[in-house]
Amino acid sequence: MSGTAFLLPENRAALIIRGSGFDTLAALNSVSDPWISEIRSVLTSRSAQRHGTINDVPHLWVGLQVAPPISDRAAPGPGIEIAPPGDEILLTDDLADEWTRTIKTGKSIPASPIRKNSLDHFIQWVHERAEVQQQQKPISEEHPAATEENRPIIDDEAIDRADAHAIASVLRLNRLNVPDDFESLPIDKARALAKQITRSPEARTAAEALREEERRAKEKRTERDRYPSFARRSDKGVRLDNAAVGAYIRERLHALTFNQRLFIYDRTTGLYVEDAGQVGSLIQEIAEVVEFNGSITSAKREIMSYIRDHNIAPEYPFDHYPNALPLANGVLEINWDTEIATLCPYSPEHRFTQKWPATFDASADPKPIHEVLRQYVDDEEVFALLQLPAQAILHFCGFGPFKRSYIFEGPSNGGKSTYLVDLLNRLFGAENISGASLQAIGRDRFVTSSIGSAVINRCDDLSDVPVENVGPFKALTGSFSHDIEKKFQTPYRSRVTAVHAFSTNAPPTVPDNVLFDAAFWSRWVYLRFNNVFEVDPGFVSRTFTPAAIAGLFNEVLKVAFEIRRNGRLLYEQDPGEVRAVWQSAANPFQKFVSEEMLSTQNPTLFEKGQLLRAFRAWCGANDINPRKLPSTITGFTQMIYASGFTTTRRGSKNEQEWKYEARYTWKANSRYQKSAEGIGSI
Structure with a gap:
């Protein structure tokens, strides 16, 4: 074979490639030399990323054959040879003027006699030749053009030409899992399995990852220049x-x-x-x-x-882009006026520090999650469970504040944590949700730093420890701009937009001066989760799939559009009703009164000891936490005061006794009346 001889520099070696592409890849895969590993990964990465297939480039590798080197030596594997530094190689005439490849073994040196001998230039030349071949390659009638969804990352024709070992090598080079017994399978079964693997979602994901790696590598090489x-x-x-x-x-x-x-x-x-x-x-x-x-x-x-x-x-610059959301599959840019959402790549101008795990898919079905939510609360309250994340999205984009928080009360295994933790984690990400309790908000001056740029602040299983101060909570929910104070750091002003949500078996009591504070009670949506479900460890992973969460996101976005269009939240509750339900759940005596008594115009007297015994009997029948029950008459007197029961003395001058007085009377069908007969109306 005739050709042109070139002498390799003393600190460069050459890779000589022969034979079929599959044989070459298999050989490269078996060589442990570091610089062989380098070119193996780069060539494989380039070809898979650029063309979606491996077998487009090996045709070019055949074209890169050289005549036998001047000196004799053993090849490290079928299809490849190594020309050591200082060796003379003989290029075929048709390649004498083309770009080829040498591998550096030391620091960068001036160009050798072989023109454009860097790895970047070599790969660039391979790509240019591959593009020409790809454009000239006819589409087989037996194999029509593949769609993007089912196109294999390795062509079927290439698999049909290769043996099991070569196929396995190429699959592994493409970062695909190959069964341990793959090479022992009959060749027909091995090829069929390989074609199935190359069409799998995992193969497309691996190819996308390789393309992304190449993009970054190319970017880095450009920068190093x-x-x-x-x-x-x-x-x-x-x-x-x-x-x-x-x-x-x-x-x-x-x-x-x-x-x-x-x-x-x-x-x-x-x-x-x-x-x-x-x-x-x-x-x-x-x-x-x-x-x-x-x-x-x-x-x-x-x-x-x-x-x-x-x-x-001068101000906190992150996470308040007014018309964009950071989703897993891109930035969702939103036109709030036309209510059109468009998926875009991430860019520095968005200045996000967080990424939500939900994906945007306009075709995703919201019904599966909607049916789950219907099992947790009454039908008319399902909207409130959609409104919470919709409000969080609007707050994140700077709309509001809508000054509404959420509390979920109910028995254990009722779905509260499944919604508040598992579902919202898959929508917004656990790392983007803070965990400050209502009590901490009232007493901890560093609480805004713990909430920070969280989308939601939640406390699952809020304790019934009394809330001592509601002022900070009203301030936190009343505006977005707050002082952020971290220990040992300079305080600064920033936005806190999190929507607050808490779950509890029994809500905490509040100070007496809050009972008639309309500004506090108007800030709440109070929902009761009444059902109890059997424990199912696989429910969350089986039900809250990425597709189901994408459907939920579509429904939440629709609610967000509707709220913004109307300028207000669409599910609200009367503050007086919220207070009554809260007090009833927080103070079991209030619930006892609402179930067993009727309000009256005139006050009624009750024997103190008899009323306490009746209340304890009711608590036992209703599984009230014993910690909620007072152990003394004095403690009982303090509890019932908030429900309008006061103490008074009645009787003759020398025989006066302390009684309870309230504008309530027993219901006719109350079975607790006999154990607490009142003295009567006065």
């Missing part, structure tokens, strides 16, 4: 242009400073994060590439100053 421009070379060595490096990093990472903390944009997640050493690492990388030989500590200090002190945000 800029590094030499930051170096200033002289007889004294290499120095960095610190101002230029700082400007470059600010631009690349979209850096900004808030409250003396540096934040950067993570292009992998699409989110802003606080710098945790990434900036210093990038400075170090630039310095090493340009062979900087000055004081890296001093350089980092000065460059960090250029970065930190340039773009300073």
Whole structure:
């Protein structure tokens, strides 16, 4: 075979590829040399990401054959050979003027006689040739053009030409799981299984991951090409242009400073994060590439100053984009006027620090979750369970505040935690939900820092410990702008938009001065979960699937549109009714009165000991927590005072006794009347 001879430099080696693509990949997969591993991963990644198939590129690898090298040596595997540094290789005439590949084994060196010998240029050439082949390749009548959903990541024709070992090697190179006994299967079954694997959702996910990795790798290579421009070379060595490096990093990472903390944009997640050493690492990388030989500590200090002190945000700059939501499959940009939502890629301008696990799929069905919610509360109250996350979305986008919080009361295993924890976690993400209790809001001055930019603040299983101070709660739900105070950090002003939701078996009592505070009671939606369900450990994973959550999100978004269109929440409750239900659940005596007595115009007297015995009997019949029951007449007197029962003395001057007096009388059918006969009306 004729050709043109080239002498490899002393610090470069060449990869010589022969034979079929599958044989070559299988051979590459068996070689442990680090630089072979490098080209194996890059070639596989490039071909799979660019074309969706592996077998488009191996045809080119065959075209990259070279004549036998001048010296004889053993090949590391079928289809490939290694030409060591300093060896002479013979390129075929048709490739003498084409780009080819050498592998560097040391630091970067000037270009060798083989033109464009970097890995980037080699792969670029492979892609250009592959594009031409792809355009010229006719579509087989037996295999019509595949749709995006069922197109395999490896063509069926390629699988049909390969043996089981080669197929397994290529599947693994594409990061697909291959059964341990795959290579022992009959070839027909192995090929059929391979075709099934290459059409699976897992294969498409793996291909997408490879494409994303390649995009990032290409981006990184492009960025590294800029590094030499930051170096200033002289007889004294290499120095960095610190101002230029700082400007470059600010631009690349979209850096900004808030409250003396540096934040950067993570292009992998699409989110802003606080710098945790990434900036210093990038400075170090630039310095090493340009062979900087000055004081890296001093350089980092000065460059960090250029970065930190340039773009300073006076207010908290994150998570309040007015018409966008950070979903798992992209940013959902919303036109609130036309009520049209469009999925877009993440970008620095959104300035999100959180990503919700829900996905947007306009075709997803909301009925499955809707049917679940109907099992928890009455039909007319299902809307309230949709309104809570809809209100959270509106608050997140800056609409409101709507000054409404939610409390769910009911027995254990009634669905409260399933809704409040499991369902909302799959909608918004547990990391985006805070956990401050109603009592903590009233007493903890650092509570706003724990809530922060959470979408929802919830407390599952709110205790019945009395709430001592409701002022901070009313202030927190009355506006978005609050002071954020963290221990050992400078306080700052920011938005707190979380919707508050609590579940409880019995709500906490509130101070007496709150009983007639309309501003407090008007801030609540009180729902009772009346049903009790058998424990089913698999219910959540079986029911709250990604598709079902996408359907729920569609329904919640519809409710959000409706609320904004009307300018108010659509499910509300009368504050007086909320207070009555709350007090009844928080104070069992109030519930006892509402079930066993009727209100009257005239006051009635009750024997103190007899009324206490009747109440205890009722509590025993209604499974009231014994901790809720007073142990003394004095404690009982304090409990019933909130229900309008006072003490008075009645009788002759020398025989007066203390009685309870209230504008209630026993219901005619109350079975507790005999154990607490009143003295009568007065």
